Amino acid sequence: MNDDLIRLPDLVSEYARYYEVDTQEAAHALHELIKELYLEYSVRQGKVALPDHIFWVGRVGSSQRSNRIYKLFFEGLIKYFDDLCDPLPGIDKDLVRSYCESDSSTKDIPVGLIYLSRVALGEWILDAGIEPPDYMLIGNADKGAKGSEGGEKFQAKELGSISLIVNGLINLIKEVDKAHTEQPLDDASGKRADTIKRRALGLRSVRKNFDPCLAILSLAEAAEVEMPKSHKTLRKFMKGHFQGDEG
Template identity: 40%
Template sequence: MSDDAVRLSELVPEYSRYYNVTPKEAAHALHELIDDLYSEHGEKRGNRLSINEVFWVGKPDSSKRAARNYNFHFQLLSQYFQGFFASASEVSPGCVSCYSEFDERFKDVPASLVWLSRCKFSEWVLDAGIDPPESISKAGVARKVLEDSSDSTLKTLELESIRKIMVGLVRLIKEVDKAHCEQPVDYDDKRRSDRIKLRASRLNNPPRKNTDLYRELIEFAEDAGFELVKDRQTLRRYMHGESKASSGE
């Protein structure tokens, strides 16, 4: 079973444990997140089906997609999380309603049979201009495991990540200076210089309000010919809040 796949029924307990909040508080936060995603993806962009790229019905013992096709809806998923805190009862909702194409009607499916991809969910949330919950993101879960293990091992990994980021950022500064000060010797060199200037300009003047700074930095380094870090989650940990500040929010 892939560690990228997680059951819908596990989201509230994982969130609750990760942030040390009650299940009702965790469910409320996830309920609001789904509503915000609907506002961005469903209403603003008119892509109500995007939810089905992230969630699917699988099997009790496997995340493999079921033979019959089910369609999820933002409002119904939101209602699932609302069921945790809208009632005075402490009983957790066991099912989520979705549309069965085979039966041509809505059906209640056990939440333990509904799966989602941590990576796709995080990318989906990021695309809406929102920071994904670390309790769901694959990097966040891996980090939690590290935090619960050896402090010395964690410190070593953190220092290596910080060192790599700092060295990479200094190298980017040098590449920008070189692109502006040195005359290109041939066509390929000029193209590379122009790409670096464009990337630097995009950092100072983002093309859209919710531009992902972390992605921009990673792609900037790639254009400069080296790897800054492997994923956006690592940058986000050490630059938390900078992306919103840079986009003017």
């Protein structure tokens, strides 16, 4: 099995080792992360099942897919991490509920048989506009100890953030152009266009304490464009490109 493919329990242990925390803290952090993904992909986009190119049921001792076709769901993953970070007596935390399409029934799958691609998971998180934990985008988590400055780490995490920013800025330009040139179809789209134009105009502020990164994220929110959620991430890559920035 290559370095990218890991079992579900390894996701927790790698997080704990990388950030030097205990299992419960790692499970809690991953529980919060999956809940964020649930809000984006399930609540907002209506996707209930987990992508099968990221999570799948393998075989004993092998990441090769099971002959049977299984679907895994957000609910099962959330419950698994929840049971780990807040264990209850009598609850088997080593099983995840799935649906077996091969015999049209629900199945409890041992967590050790659930595999995932660390890189694909990291990219999926980025696509949701969320910054993934560093080790998910690193070829080998053991090499990515906290504080490591390796080039591989930069290429994975940093370039992922840069890609999100560049694509976001391109889409922002398109949305601002539409707001100025296209005729609104109804009141809601008219209000949306007005908000986009108003927030775009705000980028020209001359206030001494003006934070352009916050203004860009505010514009992105109005335009419904994916950008890094933290203005600190944006500022990290745009430092020195705005009037008033030092260095």
